[in-house]
Amino acid sequence: MLQTKIANIKLANCIYNASGPACSSLEELQALGQSAAGAILSKSATLAPRAGNPAPRYVDTPWGSINSMGLPNKGHAYYLAAAKELASFQKPYIVSLSGMSLADNLKMIAEMQEEENIAAIELNLSCPNLPGKPQTAYDFEQTEKVLAAVFAQNNKPLGVKLPPYFDLLHFEQMAQILNQFPLSFVSCINSIGNGLVIDWEKEETLIRPKDGFGGLGGDYIKATALANVRQFYLLLRPEISVVAVGGIKSGQDAFEHILCGAKAVQIGTHLMKTGPSCFAQISAELTAIMQAKGYQSIEDFRGKLKTAA
Numbered sequence: 001m002l003q004t005k006i007a008n009i010k011l012a013n014c015i016y017n018a019s020g021p022a023c024s025s026l027e028e029l030q031a032l033g034q035s036a037a038g039a040i041l042s043k044s045a046t047l048a049p050r051a052g053n054p055a056p057r058y059v060d061t062p063w064g065s066i067n068s069m070g071l072p073n074k075g076h077a078y079y080l081a082a083a084k085e086l087a088s089f090q091k092p093y094i095v096s097l098s099g100m101s102l103a104d105n106l107k108m109i110a111e112m113q114e115e116e117n118i119a120a121i122e123l124n125l126s127c128p129n130l131p132g133k134p135q136t137a138y139d140f141e142q143t144e145k146v147l148a149a150v151f152a153q154n155n156k157p158l159g160v161k162l163p164p165y166f167d168l169l170h171f172e173q174m175a176q177i178l179n180q181f182p183l184s185f186v187s188c189i190n191s192i193g194n195g196l197v198i199d200w201e202k203e204e205t206l207i208r209p210k211d212g213f214g215g216l217g218g219d220y221i222k223a224t225a226l227a228n229v230r231q232f233y234l235l236l237r238p239e240i241s242v243v244a245v246g247g248i249k250s251g252q253d254a255f256e257h258i259l260c261g262a263k264a265v266q267i268g269t270h271l272m273k274t275g276p277s278c279f280a281q282i283s284a285e286l287t288a289i290m291q292a293k294g295y296q297s298i299e300d301f302r303g304k305l306k307t308a309a
């Protein structure tokens with residue numbers, strides 16, 4: 001019922017984890033392997049390990065979450081080595097990369113090429129929490145330059161993690177760039193950058209880094225995520241799959257993203273809040289909705305959102 005394909009990668013279940021929450025250590029990745037998730041996606045890696053920002057740097061809120069983690073990770077070699085350990089789960093292992101420079105990204109991508117247990121690379125062009133570093137994907141010229149350099153050397157299935165866009169012209173400009181490259185997928189969206197959540201009783205910010213400014217996830221961002229999924233589904237070549245992430249905590253949320261055109265959906269904040277059992281929860285809810293509507297597979301309704309009459 002829930003099987004899908006991202007480019008030529010088969011997933012038995014179209015629901016898996018978003019990069020970031022609960023996917024930094026081998027133990028966390030193995031827990032994802034043991035769960036109902038259809039794939040395993042790592043925390044974005046840099047060339048060398050990083051400690052990230054001082055805590056509190058991630059906080060759950062009633063409407064979702066706010067984070068300014070600062071890209072803490074165990075370094076790309078760790079996630080490369082993890083590939084062999086995760087092969088026994090027989091589900092695609094995708095490595096997320098977020099190098100501090102184009103040179104770092106190219107070096108990490110080159111080292112990933114020969115590892116057959118890495119199904120794909122998700123190149124993160126949208127980390128909002130590196131002080132002094134703008135989100136690459138908000139700079140269209142730089143994005144084109146990065147993708148040209150990446151595809152001059154990459155032969156593995158590769159997609160990009162995009163930030164949310166809010167201007168219809170930006171969707172068109174970005175799609176025009178992305179359509180030039182042999183991308184396997186785009187993952188929409190990363191957190192909405194630089195939100196601010198306050199504890200009014202203590203009269204202070206919830207998180208410490210960047211004076212409390214951080215990426216928003218969860219209910220706050222679902223409507224924006226749906227819009228980005230829909231726009232890129234309509235504007236990108238059909239060979240480029242759209243993977244949805246943003247505000248998915250139920251089968252209904254997953255159904256809505258697939259209706260907008262998503263080939264697969266990723267779970268971030270809800271995974272942080274409820275743990276890897278969320279994949280079985282959301283899978284069961286989505287299956288029930290599909291059965292109630294008479295759909296056998298996600299292709300029966302994917303992308304078929306109607307505009308109000």
Ligand SMILES: C=Cc1c(C(=O)O)[nH]c(=O)[nH]c1=O
Pocket residue numbers: 020044067068069070071072098124126127128129190191215
């Ligand atoms: C890779 C860094 C990211 C981070 C982070 O490590 O601060 N948080 C996000 O919400 N999105 C990111 O892409």
